[in-house]
Amino acid sequence: MTLSRRTHPRPLDIKNGRVDLTHGGGGRAMAQLVDELFVAAFDNEVLSQGNDQGAFSVPGGRMVMSTDGYVISPMFFPGGDIGSLAVHGTVNDVAMAGAVPIGLSAGFIIEEGFPLSDLERVVKSMAAASKAAGVPVMTGDTKVVEKGKGDGLFITTAGIGMVPPGIDISGDKARPGDVIMVSGTMGDHGVAVMSQRESLGFETEILSDSAALHTLVAAMIKAAPGIRVLRDPTRGGLAATLNEIAAQSGVGMEIRERDVPIKPQVMGACELLGLDPLYVANEGKLICICGPDDAQSVLAAMQAHPLGVDAKVIGVCDEDPHHFVRMKTAIGGTRVVDWLAGEQLPRIC
Amino acid sequence: MKYIDEYRDGELAQQLAKSIAAEADTARTYHLMEFCGGHTHAISRYGLEDILPANVHMVHGPGCPVCVLPVGRIDAAIWLAGQPDVILCTYGDMLRVPGSKRLSLLKAKAEGRDIRMVYSSLDAVKLAQVNPDRKVVFFAIGFETTTPPTAVAIKQAQALGLTNFFVFCNHVLTPSAIAQILDSPEVRELGTVKLDGFIGPAHVSTIIGSQPYEYFAEEYQRPVVIAGFEPLDVLQAVRMLVRQINENRFEVENEFSRAVTRDGNTKAKALVAEMFELRKAFEWRGLGLVPYSALRIKEAYAAFDAERQWDVPKDSPPDNKACECGAILRGVKKPTDCKLFGTVCTPENPMGSCMVSAEGACAAHWTYGRFRDTKAQDA
Numbered sequence A: 001m002t003l004s005r006r007t008h009p010r011p012l013d014i015k016n017g018r019v020d021l022t023h024g025g026g027g028r029a030m031a032q033l034v035d036e037l038f039v040a041a042f043d044n045e046v047l048s049q050g051n052d053q054g055a056f057s058v059p060g061g062r063m064v065m066s067t068d069g070y071v072i073s074p075m076f077f078p079g080g081d082i083g084s085l086a087v088h089g090t091v092n093d094v095a096m097a098g099a100v101p102i103g104l105s106a107g108f109i110i111e112e113g114f115p116l117s118d119l120e121r122v123v124k125s126m127a128a129a130s131k132a133a134g135v136p137v138m139t140g141d142t143k144v145v146e147k148g149k150g151d152g153l154f155i156t157t158a159g160i161g162m163v164p165p166g167i168d169i170s171g172d173k174a175r176p177g178d179v180i181m182v183s184g185t186m187g188d189h190g191v192a193v194m195s196q197r198e199s200l201g202f203e204t205e206i207l208s209d210s211a212a213l214h215t216l217v218a219a220m221i222k223a224a225p226g227i228r229v230l231r232d233p234t235r236g237g238l239a240a241t242l243n244e245i246a247a248q249s250g251v252g253m254e255i256r257e258r259d260v261p262i263k264p265q266v267m268g269a270c271e272l273l274g275l276d277p278l279y280v281a282n283e284g285k286l287i288c289i290c291g292p293d294d295a296q297s298v299l300a301a302m303q304a305h306p307l308g309v310d311a312k313v314i315g316v317c318d319e320d321p322h323h324f325v326r327m328k329t330a331i332g333g334t335r336v337v338d339w340l341a342g343e344q345l346p347r348i349c
Numbered sequence B: 001m002k003y004i005d006e007y008r009d010g011e012l013a014q015q016l017a018k019s020i021a022a023e024a025d026t027a028r029t030y031h032l033m034e035f036c037g038g039h040t041h042a043i044s045r046y047g048l049e050d051i052l053p054a055n056v057h058m059v060h061g062p063g064c065p066v067c068v069l070p071v072g073r074i075d076a077a078i079w080l081a082g083q084p085d086v087i088l089c090t091y092g093d094m095l096r097v098p099g100s101k102r103l104s105l106l107k108a109k110a111e112g113r114d115i116r117m118v119y120s121s122l123d124a125v126k127l128a129q130v131n132p133d134r135k136v137v138f139f140a141i142g143f144e145t146t147t148p149p150t151a152v153a154i155k156q157a158q159a160l161g162l163t164n165f166f167v168f169c170n171h172v173l174t175p176s177a178i179a180q181i182l183d184s185p186e187v188r189e190l191g192t193v194k195l196d197g198f199i200g201p202a203h204v205s206t207i208i209g210s211q212p213y214e215y216f217a218e219e220y221q222r223p224v225v226i227a228g229f230e231p232l233d234v235l236q237a238v239r240m241l242v243r244q245i246n247e248n249r250f251e252v253e254n255e256f257s258r259a260v261t262r263d264g265n266t267k268a269k270a271l272v273a274e275m276f277e278l279r280k281a282f283e284w285r286g287l288g289l290v291p292y293s294a295l296r297i298k299e300a301y302a303a304f305d306a307e308r309q310w311d312v313p314k315d316s317p318p319d320n321k322a323c324e325c326g327a328i329l330r331g332v333k334k335p336t337d338c339k340l341f342g343t344v345c346t347p348e349n350p351m352g353s354c355m356v357s358a359e360g361a362c363a364a365h366w367t368y369g370r371f372r373d374t375k376a377q378d379a
């Protein structure tokens, strides 16, 4: 993501500043850290694409590579655990380039004293997820840190994949007039994790939507190879992801509140916690942007896939020099759907 | 959840908006203050201004608990977090409120102080339970809604025999703040701020009831309609206020009768009365010292009172000079009147408290409504 695309009112205060939790929250503070520190330092063409994966040419085609760290707390939650999440999350980042995932690496940072039974549970779940996805873990690394220097277990995974010929999907390809869709209900993962935080004291039947989306993506690009943007709305939810794409592509967006699918239980839990489901993380959903002519066939392909039955068109891209994501509210007003300020949900991925 | 959707029905909203437009007298304006941050948030979140007639103006009030705490109290909380063995815990939004010298609890946390976010006062008690060798201070803030949970937490700490749980009490009272606004020179003498009626708080009123508003509806001749936080509640309340104003009535009406009674929650009120007493005066951001507008812990519960356990600094450093939060909280200015709005001051880098919580007027306008400003500029 290049500096010119985002303007932050004040540059990072490198001399006196410190990293705080907002720098990992998936909002504007994190975008600024990435832009002004990482992208500036590593400065290269692939990274500057600003996607959740880097795409590059190799003899024989185009490949993508992606990496992600998993620090979720609690480690086990309804519908998954840190292990399955570490597989799904990275497979999805690879798949969002339209790529076929080939393999994963896994790094474990374990705190001294961590129960082996929990470690086994996580690893078995990871193995099951990788087997089900057909994406093997091909290499790994293990580190143990002293008690108090970690929080049980952190996992990082990296993934590689091959982009089929003729496919060119990237966050900077949305154009005015394009149609915006989501593959299903928003907010399930975040709420499932929150419900597990003992302190919140509420029970829901919501399961995390954690799932590997590469077969859904394959079905979608078969229906319409011209799909322009795919991205999974994880941290920061639908709102942050749409804002990223709008900024990257230089377009505005207008979505309709009525059409954004949200489970009633998720809505209820958000109500209780004072959260906005548009900012709550998903781990098994994607946003797709395609030209108006492709919209029907992509939607039909999504709805025919088990992971896309609730897919819906939620809005359109338009011309807007300010790159606002706007929403027609349920009662007929209009509002901005902004980046998340601060931190809504701590450590949910 | 059907229950929630009923209050967000788009067609009903349009009908209500039409009937407000039909009843509002085009020869005059209606300036209605929503006291509560919850209403400010709902109005911005749902774009209510888009469907109200042009002569009905919503004026944001001071009812955002995070916004009204003065810089001195934030500094005091940061100071408390720096005392030996202390774990300071509070609700999420408080972490980002700037104190003096641009320090916030979040920044103090990054510098190594043990500051934790909790979702409820009882989480704070739990923290004290599992950390017997630490002193857990709960930075308690909020209006009448959050006071009973703080009282319950103290009760529980007492029942558990905890000697390491303390409350830094900053609970404030709604009616005194409304009276202060109506007494302000801008409203009373100068007439620079027009206030024709109030939308009264939802959750606060479930505790205190509608009765406390009767005094100033009569005394200051302003109608009050207590309303829920859903967009249809707000529209309904606007219609009721427009009617009262048209008919020259100054009554307390209750739109939120599904939850609010005249007397409120007597059990909760009794619990609060047992544990807290009025402070002679308390400083509010924007309103200054307001007499009898806040609570402190009674002598009988002194063992749990952080202000009695530590010599908490009582300085009251001024707000950032350019920040207009004070005037905004009194309804005198709008967020866009502030030079810092959206330039140096954004929710990521708040210069004032109104930019922190989603209930603050600046944050609500920046987060939900700022496309209207650029529209005006582009035109």
Ligand code: SF4
Pocket: B322, B323, B324, B325, B328, B335, B338, B339, B340, B341, B342, B345, B346, B350, B351, B352, B353, B354, B355, B362
């Ligand atoms: S924009 Fe920021 S500085 Fe200006 S009044 Fe609002 S909070 Fe204060």
